[in-house]
Amino acid sequence: MKTKTKLNLAVGLLFTLILLLTILGSYYIFAIKRDTENILKANYNTLEYSRKMLSALDDMDSGNAASVAVFEHNLTRQLANITEAGEEKATKDVEANFADLKRNPTDGSVKTVIRQGIFEVMKLNMDALKKKSDMAQNTAETANWVIAIAGCLCFLIAFNLMVNLPNHIANPIRELTQSIREIAKGNYRQRVNFSDANEFGDLAKSFNAMAQKLQEFNDSNLNKLLIEKKRIETLLDNMHDPVIGLDNEGRILSANSEALKIMGLKAEEIVGQPAAQVALRNDLLKSLIVNEFESPKAHPMKIYANGKESYFERENVDISIVPTGEEQSVEIGNFIILRNITVFKELDFAKTNFIATVSHELKTPIAAIKLSLDLLQNERNGELNSDQKQLLESIREDSARLLKITGELLEMSQLETGNIQLAIGKCAVADIVSMALEAVKTQADQKEISIVYEAFYLPEIRADKDKTSWVLINFLTNAIRYSSEKAQILVTANVESDFVSVIVKDNGQGIDPKYQSRIFDRYFQVPGKSKSGTGLGLAISREFIEAQGGAIGVESDLGLGSSFWFRLPLT
Secondary structure (H helix, E strand, O other), X not given: OOHHHHHHHHHHHHHHHHHHHHHHHHHHHHHHHHHHHHHHHHHHHHHHHHHHHHHHHHHHOOOOOHHHHHHHXXXXXXXXOOOOOOHHHHHHHHHHHHHHHHHOOOOHHHHHHHHHHHHHHHHHHHHHHHHHHHHHHHHHHHHHHHHHHHHHHHHHHHHHHHHHHHHHHHHHHHHHHHHHHHHHOOOOOOOOOOOOOOHHHHHHHHHHHHHHHHHHHHHHHHHHHHHHHHHHXXXXXXXXXXXXXXXXXXXXXXXXXXXXXXXXXXXXXXXXXXXXXXXXXXXXXXXXXXXXOOOOOOOOEEEEEOOEEEEEEEEEXXXXXXXXXXXXXXXXEEEEEEEEOHHHHHHHHHHXXXXXXXXXXXXXXXXXXXXXXXXXXXXXXXXXXXXXXXHHHHHHHHHHHHHHHHHHHHXXXXXXXXXXXXXXXXXOHHHHHHHHHHHXXXXXXXXXXXXXXXXXXXXXXXXXXXHHHHHHHHHHHHHHHOOOOOOEEEEEEEEEOOEEEEEEEOOOOOOOHHHHOOOOOOOOOOOOOOOOOOOOHHHHHHHHHHHOOOEEEEEEEOOOEEEEEEEEEEO
């Protein structure tokens, strides 16, 4: 039977039951009303007429002339309301006797006979009233039973429909939904088993036919997929960088020959195994998993491979797809790629050693030049004219700039080689700010720039006093350089949680947002600004601050100035 037919039958049955209850209720209500009206019309009215006739008969004894008219009026009404057996004869007798009474009003025996006749009429109606009352009560009781039984029957049928009909419709839909989910997951062998000859049976046949075709299509393309898989594996094996493939559950799907070589494992030992389980017996894989979310270029990994120490940069490549018919992407795994940067690291070491050597060798002759300049400017060695003084001052400025550049290069080379030592201890922020302000006082006075320091009581911090002062001096020097004459530079210090922050704010040109993320990179200088330095000052500042467990940054808007800040931990 079709589902539509079943629904029509169920709804029709419920409608029929409701209609049946309505008809039964209406029938018995009208039956009770009919019985009640019969009692009121036939018997109650007769009793009322009889009572008035008796009252009028009694009034005749007192000589009330109107009582005769009242008696005749009610007698006439009674004659028109005869309903019970024997009532007509008794009423006619009363009528005949009343006629005799009118001819002989003083005859008391006739009145007695009339009273007996009226009582006879009343008795007949009283008996009929009781009988009809019993009939009405029986009708009411029958109505109660019939309606109660019909109501229970309707309730049972409706309850059965309520319980079974939704399940009859919902269960096939639920089974079909589950089968569709299995098909979406790639289980093309899933089938739906509906044997009913209805719409669900037709839907099951269509669904099974579709699943069979999908299975055949999947099987027919399996060989192609295997060929593509082999091609990708060959490509990965011929890469010079180690590559490890993981699924979204952390299970190792593949590892090329370079990855197996540096891990010292075989493919059959790790492929198909959870990475966390393999990491328990392989330190390299353990470090790759533990540091999965760290910045891959921040800390190159040093691994003993190919008979020497090699350096690698880890890169995580997440793989996601958008399933057919859906909008949200789904993560299906990731690749861990170790890029071999050993050659570049060796070149970087060579560059660092070269810069350190050159910087160290240049400091001596530059210092000698400065000493010679001091001797030339000493008036005891002879007086100089204005042109000579101007020339010597220019040479002094250039030599000071060269000395600053070589000092920064030497600091950077020491940072890269790890030879620099930090004297970290307790120190007051006010002392660090005072040292920096004193160092840049002359430079600020030349441009008539005022430096305002604002700070409340600050606890001591844990820092290298000299290196931190050097960072603040670098901030102030840059602020003075890019501020206009007679401008103001604001230095503030405040406590933020377990750190103390120092901020240098100027009102200069500001920095374009696209360059702010690179401002602390080595040798980087903002395009369009005067190239008065090496681009190492901020890079060295970041190294100094981060080496002390702090953080450094910049906030800037074009045309509104810049705020350079660093924060260091409390003691």
